[in-house]
Amino acid sequence: MPPENAGFMVAAYVIVAVIVVGYAVSLMLRIRAVRRRTLTPSSSAPFPAPTAAPPAPLPRDPRPR
Amino acid sequence: MTLRERGDRIARVGAVVTAAALLGLVGVYVRALVYTPVEAAQGAAQKIFYVHVPSAWACLMAFVVTGLLSILYLWLKDRRIDLAAAASAEVGLAFATIMLTTGPIWGKPIWGTWWTWDARLTSTLFLFLLFVGYIVLRGVLTDPGVRGRFSAVIGIMALFLVPFIHLTVYLFRTLHPAPIILKPSRPSLPGDMLATLLLSVGVFTVLYLGFVMLRYALGLLREAREEELADAS
Numbered sequence: 001m002p003p004e005n006a007g008f009m010v011a012a013y014v015i016v017a018v019i020v021v022g023y024a025v026s027l028m029l030r031i032r033a034v035r036r037r038t039l040t041p042s043s044s045a046p047f048p049a050p051t052a053a054p055p056a057p058l059p060r061d062p063r064p065r
Numbered sequence: 066m067t068l069r070e071r072g073d074r075i076a077r078v079g080a081v082v083t084a085a086a087l088l089g090l091v092g093v094y095v096r097a098l099v100y101t102p103v104e105a106a107q108g109a110a111q112k113i114f115y116v117h118v119p120s121a122w123a124c125l126m127a128f129v130v131t132g133l134l135s136i137l138y139l140w141l142k143d144r145r146i147d148l149a150a151a152a153s154a155e156v157g158l159a160f161a162t163i164m165l166t167t168g169p170i171w172g173k174p175i176w177g178t179w180w181t182w183d184a185r186l187t188s189t190l191f192l193f194l195l196f197v198g199y200i201v202l203r204g205v206l207t208d209p210g211v212r213g214r215f216s217a218v219i220g221i222m223a224l225f226l227v228p229f230i231h232l233t234v235y236l237f238r239t240l241h242p243a244p245i246i247l248k249p250s251r252p253s254l255p256g257d258m259l260a261t262l263l264l265s266v267g268v269f270t271v272l273y274l275g276f277v278m279l280r281y282a283l284g285l286l287r288e289a290r291e292e293e294l295a296d297a298s
Contacts, residue, residue: 003110004108006110019166023159027283034287
């Protein structure tokens, strides 16, 4: 009868998944961040940075005319 | 092709390779956890083997590549080689983190202790800390020439440590088991388990390639950004 130690196995597999996926996401976010700071845009960007939102309209002046 | 276009292209290929490797990792999980038999003496904890050994393989491969590229950099003085060495070192550190966390989790139910200061474990921890120093040093030094030269020296020092780590189980008394595949005789593992292990080693190798491509692309894009800033000022 094998010993009951499946909890250790589950913990190890969860940790591996967290490290691997976390590192992949970290690489993609860092590439996106450096692209966002780049001065001239490129059309072939693999993780395109979000384009800046248009400036919000100025609030209307509440004073009576 | 400009530095940035090259960085973009390598990042795109790296993303595809990494995505394929992540799918492969799902396959490894299914095969290891569902279809590979439980080892009679160690129980389910033995299945940690299918992620621990491949991560050790990817880690040591990464550090060997870093060492060889470091030698090449000192010879050719090409900054792209320095960037590739740094990429491999950082990826190796990620795999070393997996190796150094799954090892103790496996050791606790089998050895009865999380950690022991024997030659294999201690030298592996030393290698990990050496590369933490490598990454910290690269972050501190601003001059690319000095940064490349200093980190290349550390990379070469670590290269000599890798074969020593492999041989520690033969040279010293240790709790850590001897290699079951990378040894002169045939692999001492049943067919099902060997197939799962080899699949996992393959997937971790592809994962290493994908990560290195992404990290190298990041280095190129940062270089391109610095060049743009220098041109603008």
